[in-house]
Amino acid sequence: MEKSPDVPMSVEELERMAAVIRCDIINMIHEANAGHPGGSLSAADIVTALYFRLMNVDPQNPGWPDRDRFILSKGHACPVWYAALAERGFYDRSQLMTLRKLNSILQGHADMVKTPGVDMTVGSLGQGFSAGIGMALSGKLRKKDYHVWVLVGDGESQEGAIWEAAMSGAKYKLDNITVIVDKNGLQNDTFVDDVMPVDPLPDKWRAFNWNVMEIDGHDMAQVVEALEKAKTVKGVPTAIIAHTVKGKGVSFMENVPKWHGAAPCDEEAIQALKEIRGGTN
Secondary structure, eight states, rough: OOOOOSSSSHHHHHHHHHHHHHHHHHHHHHTTTOOOOHHHHHHHHHHHHHIIIIIIOOOTTTOOOTTTTESSSSGGGGHHHHHHHHHOOOOOSGGGTTOTTTTOOOOOSOOTTTTEEEEEOOOOHHHHHHHHHHHHHHHHHHTOOEEEEEEEEEEEEGGGGHHHHHHHHTTTTOOOEEEEEEEEETTTEHHHHHHHHOOOOOOOOOTTEEEEEEEETTTTHHHHHHHHHTTTOOOOOOOEEEEEEEEOOOOOTTTTGGGSSSSOHHHHHHHHHHHHTTTTO
């Protein structure tokens, strides 16, 4: 297995790693001929900052009891999670090309039994956040110092379970959990506002007694600053509303509903990798 990279990374190093992870996402989904590129690309900067700057984890001991926890509640975007885990050293990068294949450790939705580094099996939207609340409460009761990070989608925020979990987080003063909303404005095959508007999200989270920050989810300096600040907040949980672009980094995928769950063909994959590596978008 390749050596795990040195962490924590600088902002510039994180930006380069985010580009590597975006390339991994394209390559994985192209090889599998299935997957969800749009929401994986929109979350790449956030997930990169967590795994290569913020989170206290041990790739050689994924079940370390005192590790920070991460849950990708928008579980269909698991290619970004798988890529980050591989690049961080939880398993060999060659595993990425087995995405969605029979007997692979990398299935269409993450499985905590099969995949090293996955703390919660995900799939049904809204459920991952509730599990994160449970992990944070458990940490408080056992006087543990770990932090729980949960990434949810803005379309996912239509789920009632999200707001039930939010109530619990505030009631139990879980300052050891941070939820990041990947607010890319799209869901499945259309736009969030056309299905069920969720705005004003910041006001809603404040009404549920959470500390709230808003950031550009593709400005790595802003992402890092917000995540680091969230760990210092005491007495209340924190919600970070990250304004993102679905399909970020690939011009023909950005803000196009089709790329929620479509795989690029050969020519599209070549063009996507060229744009990401060249930083043209």
